[in-house]
Structure formats: structure tokens, C-alpha cells
Amino acid sequence: MNPAKTAFKTILPVIERVVLATDHAFSGYIQPRRLRGKLLLQPYIGWGTPTAIELTGRVLLPRTVAPARKGDRRLQNFRNVMRRLFSREVAGVRVMGVLAGETASAISDSDGYFTLHFKPREALAAGWYELALSMEGREEGPTQARVQVVSEARFGIISDLDDTVIQSDVTSLPRMLMTSLTGNARTRSPFPGVGALYRALTREGEKRNPIFYVSSSPWNFFDLLWQFLEYRRIPLGPLFLRNWGMDLLSGHGGYKHSVIERILARYPELKFVLVGDSGEKDPEIYAEVVRRHPGRVLAVYIRDVTSGLRDEGVMHLREEVGRAGVDLVLASDSLDAASHAMALGLITPGEFRNVLTSVARTYES
Structure with missing residues (x-):
């Protein structure tokens, strides 16, 4: 194996453990009752079949990461990488979404993750769909999410x-x-x-x-x-x-x-x-x-x-x-x-x- 690749694989677990240790040092995760400011709802990309779709996301404290530009300085990019790595997760938040008339909800876990499961009564056609997510009891507006439905394809x-x-x-x-x-x-x-x-x-x-x-x-x-x-x-x-x-x-x-x-x-x-x-x-x-x-x-x-x-x-x-x-x-x-x-x-x-x-x-x- 390439020496640089081997060295990087040795360093990566160290970085991972530093991130985890820092999280625990700062109380591990945050309960919503302690929060008075806004929360960030980060949906990922949903996926599934015409009759069963799942969408995972995360509830976090907001972070300031400016949109990427080709001329951004390396120091600014490094700061953004660190802001992403040292995210602050929020547990115990109920997240809700509606897809094709079906409602699903889930509560964020200790790492801030939630997963919504949708089972449409009528099978959906293949393609991309958008839906709005919201957090129960929060004033933040809805967050848009995307899901990909797959039915027939060559491969x-x-x-x-x-x-x-x-x-x-x-x-x-x-x-x-x-x-x-x-x-x-x-x-x-x-x-x-x-x-x-x-x-x-x-x-x-x-x-x-x-x-x-x-x-x-x-x-x-x-x-x-x-x-x-x-x-x-x-x-x-x-x-x-x-x-x-x-x-x-x-x-x-x-x-x-x-x-x-x-x-x-x-x-x-x-x-x-x-x-x-x-x-x-x-x-x-x-x-x-x-x-x-x-x-x-x-x-x-x-x-x-x-x-x-x-x-x-x-x-x-x-x-x-x-x-x-x-x-x-x-x-x-x-x-x-x-x-x-x-x-x-x-x-x-x-x-x-x-x-x-x-x-x-x-x-x-």
C-alpha cells in the first residue's frame, strides 16, 4: 500500500478520537431544554422505493460556514473544515415531515440524528421529490429536503x-x-x-x-x-x-x-x-x-x-x-x-x- 495512504490511515483514527473526546469534554450533546437560540436542521438525501422511503438528518447548533468560492484562502477553508468536524449535536428534538400526504416524525438521538420513514398509500413514480421538514415547538421556518425514489432501471x-x-x-x-x-x-x-x-x-x-x-x-x-x-x-x-x-x-x-x-x-x-x-x-x-x-x-x-x-x-x-x-x-x-x-x-x-x-x-x- 502507498506509504502516504498508510500514514493517513494511521492518522485518521487519531483525528476521529480527538473529535469524539472534544464532544464529550463539552458535555457530549445538548438537550433542547437548555437552548434559547436557533437550531440547524440538516437533512441528508432520502432514498427508497415507491412504497417505502427513509430520510435521515441531524439537529445541530448553527455554525457559520460561508458558501465555497474558488478564491477562498486556505486558512478560511481550514476553519470551515474544523467548524464542520466540531459540530454540536442536539438531542430530544422531534422532527416532522410530509411526503405524498403521509406524515412521519422522529426524535433526534444523542448524536443529533433522526430518521423518518414514509410509507405512501399510493405508490410514487420514480424520480426526485422535495418535502418540508420542521421541528416541533420551534420557531424556525421549514427546511427543504430531497428524496430519490427508484423503481425500474437498467441497473x-x-x-x-x-x-x-x-x-x-x-x-x-x-x-x-x-x-x-x-x-x-x-x-x-x-x-x-x-x-x-x-x-x-x-x-x-x-x-x-x-x-x-x-x-x-x-x-x-x-x-x-x-x-x-x-x-x-x-x-x-x-x-x-x-x-x-x-x-x-x-x-x-x-x-x-x-x-x-x-x-x-x-x-x-x-x-x-x-x-x-x-x-x-x-x-x-x-x-x-x-x-x-x-x-x-x-x-x-x-x-x-x-x-x-x-x-x-x-x-x-x-x-x-x-x-x-x-x-x-x-x-x-x-x-x-x-x-x-x-x-x-x-x-x-x-x-x-x-x-x-x-x-x-x-x-x-
């Missing part, structure tokens, strides 16, 4: 984010930390061609193939990641991130695998393309998914961000996955994945040319 896509979609400079620990801690949604860079590749896979503008992002980043970075996807015109979909408090003990691999299992169970008739990188455990996780769910995985695309023994290990997994009838492509860039996807009939020759043009334009600039 779905499950993708990692860091080192798969977003460049994280894994070859150098100082650059990696500088990029992660002092960048913002407009200064962070996607890998060349990734937007065009994902637009081709999701078939924007037609019967859309849904995409789901499963990342080890904390929920504190949700707004940053969502703004990044919007700004870079990368197809939007539900994000599944980590709670550094609750998920820390399960480890990165265990967490990601459990989320993928939930997605596959929610859509039992849908096949998937899995996209990740070689930097962490994506190849092992995806190989296990192929073993457990024969016929459910169409292809596995692994962005090659490592070398040496790690690549040899991925190639062994490629042979194992191949025996199950699934191709694992260790891709040096988005064009490798697009070429295979075109050969498999997942994207058209025209969409492949769009990826080629996007990659070429990036290298020319």
Missing part, C-alpha cells in the same frame, strides 16, 4: 468518493492533508472524465439509472461533498457517510459493506456496477459482494491509485471475481472503465466519446 451504480471521484493526492501525505483540510467544494478536483463517465452510466435525461455514494467520510462533510458534486456536474444521488461516534468501532470496511448490503436488499431486482479505488478495501469489499450475491453485479471498476504489492493483491481478487463471471477492471483512468462499459453495453459509443473528450480536455488544460 444501479454504487460508488466510493475519496480517491474514486475526488482526487486526494494519495502519493504524498503532506499534499493529501493540505488538500483535505484546506480545500473546499470548488477547489477540490475530480479525476479526469469521471463526470462524463457517471453521466453516461446514469443516463441523465432518459430513464435514469440511480447512483449511490458510499464513503468513509463523516456526515459532518455532507454539505461539502454535495456542493462538490453539484459544482462538477457529477450525477447526484443519496450519500451514505459515517457517524464518527457510532461507526468508529465497526471499521471502514465493515461499515461500507453493511451499507451496500442494505442497498442491495432494498432493490432486490436491480443489478449494480460497483466503482471504487485500490487505496483502501474497496476491492475486497466488492469481491465479497460478488460472492454473496451471484448475478447481482455487472462489473467492478477499481481506480488504480496504488502500485506494487497492493496491485498484485487486486489482480488476485480480479481472478477470483472473474471465476464468478464478473469482470474487475483495474482502471488507470476513467477511459479504461468507459471502454469496458461500452463493450458490455452499459454505455453507448457516443457516451464513450464524451468520456474520451472530457479526459483529453483535462490533460490539455
Whole structure:
């Protein structure tokens, strides 16, 4: 494994524990009865089927994070990252929402999280829906949330984010930390061609193939990641991130695998393309998914961000996955994945040319 990546994986748990210790040092979480000011209601992206949808969010004390601009100073970006990490959660707040005439409510837990479950009486059509959320007994106005309903599609896509979609400079620990801690949604860079590749896979503008992002980043970075996807015109979909408090003990691999299992169970008739990188455990996780769910995985695309023994290990997994009838492509860039996807009939020759043009334009600039 790359030395910088190994060092970062050693540092990350330390950062996580510092955040958790700081939370506990400042009373852990805040009960609403102590609050006289405003609260921030942070909804994430809801997801589900025409008859069952869930929406998770969080109740927090407000924080001042200005909208990202390309010319923002690194110090300002660093301060915003710290404000996100050291959020103050609020427990015991009842959150309510209405979707398709059905009302759901839940009370925020000790980490500020709540989950609303909707069961519409009439099945919803596939697509995006907006709904308003409110907090019981609070004067704040309603907060808008979005949910994605999936019914029929050719296939779905499950993708990692860091080192798969977003460049994280894994070859150098100082650059990696500088990029992660002092960048913002407009200064962070996607890998060349990734937007065009994902637009081709999701078939924007037609019967859309849904995409789901499963990342080890904390929920504190949700707004940053969502703004990044919007700004870079990368197809939007539900994000599944980590709670550094609750998920820390399960480890990165265990967490990601459990989320993928939930997605596959929610859509039992849908096949998937899995996209990740070689930097962490994506190849092992995806190989296990192929073993457990024969016929459910169409292809596995692994962005090659490592070398040496790690690549040899991925190639062994490629042979194992191949025996199950699934191709694992260790891709040096988005064009490798697009070429295979075109050969498999997942994207058209025209969409492949769009990826080629996007990659070429990036290298020319």
C-alpha cells in the first residue's frame, strides 16, 4: 500500500478520537431544554422505493460556514473544515415531515440524528421529490429536503468518493492533508472524465439509472461533498457517510459493506456496477459482494491509485471475481472503465466519446 495512504490511515483514527473526546469534554450533546437560540436542521438525501422511503438528518447548533468560492484562502477553508468536524449535536428534538400526504416524525438521538420513514398509500413514480421538514415547538421556518425514489432501471451504480471521484493526492501525505483540510467544494478536483463517465452510466435525461455514494467520510462533510458534486456536474444521488461516534468501532470496511448490503436488499431486482479505488478495501469489499450475491453485479471498476504489492493483491481478487463471471477492471483512468462499459453495453459509443473528450480536455488544460 502507498506509504502516504498508510500514514493517513494511521492518522485518521487519531483525528476521529480527538473529535469524539472534544464532544464529550463539552458535555457530549445538548438537550433542547437548555437552548434559547436557533437550531440547524440538516437533512441528508432520502432514498427508497415507491412504497417505502427513509430520510435521515441531524439537529445541530448553527455554525457559520460561508458558501465555497474558488478564491477562498486556505486558512478560511481550514476553519470551515474544523467548524464542520466540531459540530454540536442536539438531542430530544422531534422532527416532522410530509411526503405524498403521509406524515412521519422522529426524535433526534444523542448524536443529533433522526430518521423518518414514509410509507405512501399510493405508490410514487420514480424520480426526485422535495418535502418540508420542521421541528416541533420551534420557531424556525421549514427546511427543504430531497428524496430519490427508484423503481425500474437498467441497473444501479454504487460508488466510493475519496480517491474514486475526488482526487486526494494519495502519493504524498503532506499534499493529501493540505488538500483535505484546506480545500473546499470548488477547489477540490475530480479525476479526469469521471463526470462524463457517471453521466453516461446514469443516463441523465432518459430513464435514469440511480447512483449511490458510499464513503468513509463523516456526515459532518455532507454539505461539502454535495456542493462538490453539484459544482462538477457529477450525477447526484443519496450519500451514505459515517457517524464518527457510532461507526468508529465497526471499521471502514465493515461499515461500507453493511451499507451496500442494505442497498442491495432494498432493490432486490436491480443489478449494480460497483466503482471504487485500490487505496483502501474497496476491492475486497466488492469481491465479497460478488460472492454473496451471484448475478447481482455487472462489473467492478477499481481506480488504480496504488502500485506494487497492493496491485498484485487486486489482480488476485480480479481472478477470483472473474471465476464468478464478473469482470474487475483495474482502471488507470476513467477511459479504461468507459471502454469496458461500452463493450458490455452499459454505455453507448457516443457516451464513450464524451468520456474520451472530457479526459483529453483535462490533460490539455
